[in-house]
Amino acid sequence: MTQRMTCRELIEDFLAAYVDDELLPEIRDRFDEHLGQCPACVSYLETYRQTMALARAASHAEPLDDPAPPPLVEAILAALQK
Amino acid sequence: MVDLIRTHAAPLRRTCRRLLRDDVDADDAIQETFLNALRGLSSFRGDARLSTWLHRIAINVCLARLRRARPQAWTMDADHEDDALASLLPRYHHDGHRIGPLPTWSTPLDELAQRRELCERVRRMVESLPEPHRTVIVLRDFEELSTEETAELLGVRVNAVKTRLHRARQVLRTMLEHELHREELG
Ligand SMILES: [Zn+2]
Numbered sequence: 001m002t003q004r005m006t007c008r009e010l011i012e013d014f015l016a017a018y019v020d021d022e023l024l025p026e027i028r029d030r031f032d033e034h035l036g037q038c039p040a041c042v043s044y045l046e047t048y049r050q051t052m053a054l055a056r057a058a059s060h061a062e063p064l065d066d067p068a069p070p071p072l073v074e075a076i077l078a079a080l081q082k
Numbered sequence: 083m084v085d086l087i088r089t090h091a092a093p094l095r096r097t098c099r100r101l102l103r104d105d106v107d108a109d110d111a112i113q114e115t116f117l118n119a120l121r122g123l124s125s126f127r128g129d130a131r132l133s134t135w136l137h138r139i140a141i142n143v144c145l146a147r148l149r150r151a152r153p154q155a156w157t158m159d160a161d162h163e164d165d166a167l168a169s170l171l172p173r174y175h176h177d178g179h180r181i182g183p184l185p186t187w188s189t190p191l192d193e194l195a196q197r198r199e200l201c202e203r204v205r206r207m208v209e210s211l212p213e214p215h216r217t218v219i220v221l222r223d224f225e226e227l228s229t230e231e232t233a234e235l236l237g238v239r240v241n242a243v244k245t246r247l248h249r250a251r252q253v254l255r256t257m258l259e260h261e262l263h264r265e266e267l268g
Contacts, residue, residue, distance in 0.1 A: 006178025016248040040183045044172075050191045051255040052223065057195035058204035059224040062100075068091030072109060076087050079113035080120060 005034045010041050019049060087116060090133060094140045100220050101144035103209055111147060115140040141221070141235055148213065155213040167212060170256040171249070187262035194262075207257045208250075215250035222247050 005014070014031055017023045023031060035042050065072075094115060098108035118139050119126075126135055149156050173181045187194075194200055208219055221232045222243070229247075233240045 006174075007180045008174040008178040011172055011180070011252075016244060016251075040180060043183070043186055044180070047186050047259065048251060048255050050194070051251055051258055053191055054194060054201075054204050054258065055208065055219065055223040055251075055254065056226075058201040058208070059226075061198055061201035062096060062205060064092045064096055066092040068088055068095070072091055072095065072112070073084065073087050075109065076091065076113050076116050077084065080083070080116060 005030045007034075007038060007041055010034050010038075011044060015045065015048065018045075019052070083120075086132075090136050093133070094136060097137060097140055097225060098144050100224055101141065101217065102147060107147065108144075111140065111143045114143045118143065137225070138235075141225070145217070145235060148217070152213065167215070167249070167253060170253040172252065172256075184259060185263055186259050187266060189262065189266065203261065204254070204258070207254055211250055211253060215246050215253070218243055218246040219250040219254070 010031060014023060014027060018028070018031055035045065091112060094112050095108060098111040098115075099105060102108050102111060115136065119136055122139070126132070175181055208216060208224075210216075211219065217236065218232060221227045221235065222229065227235070229240055229243050233243045236243065
């Protein structure tokens with residue numbers, strides 16, 4: 001019988017590898033076992049994943065100055081011709 | 083060349099602005115990027131996409147500028163966490179339970195991701211992170227580079243990238259929790 005994973009171990013040591021699907025199977029089993037008994041960690045994992053997704057969404061939502069503004073293009077061309 | 087600049091300047095500008103947080107610096111960095119690209123054109127391998135290649139040059143230019151501007155933020159001690167950061171990380175009891183998990187948000191993700199002003203706030207939150215954490219989240223989550231590429235560009239070990247990214251996401255999660263929970267309470 002392996003020792004139960006603590007919330008601290010789950011969040012600090014294993015969570016990042018869990019979301020990347022990089023945990024060894026036996027650790028993953030202990031991770032899932034902990035989740036089965038700990039709503040606080042389920043909630044942490046869920047909001048952590050949402051944070052990752054929101055960071056991506058925030059990146060995609062950032063406007064592009066497309067097409068490039070003519071003054072910028074001019075400045076680059078001038079720099080290249082120096 | 084003009085076509086090349088027209089096509090790539092806008093996305094490069096966004097990347098440079100994200101890294102440098104200054105519009106004037108960013109435009110200088112784009113000029114330097116195209117200069118370096120022109121000089122290094124012979125090293126461009128046709129199997130890489132031109133946009134990827136230019137992006138990498140731009141990121142290198144920006145990171146070099148950041149290093150020059152604040153060398154102390156790039157020393158070995160970069161993983162030392164300041165107090166402001168520590169207050170946004172989870173804390174634990176001796177038995178390993180998290181101290182006082184706060185009520186968190188319940189609005190579904192797809193609803194949150196649709197909100198432009200929230201996306202804008204998330205970008206500001208990322209901007210407010212300490213440099214080592216901010217650069218990692220910009221490269222990994224915004225520019226969508228791999229852990230290995232990020233480590234190479236930053237000149238740190240893969241594990242350092244993973245640790246900083248985890249810290250950065252934890253801090254961002256807490257910031258969102260404060261913001262969204264307050265908002266949901268009305
Ligand atoms: Zn737990």
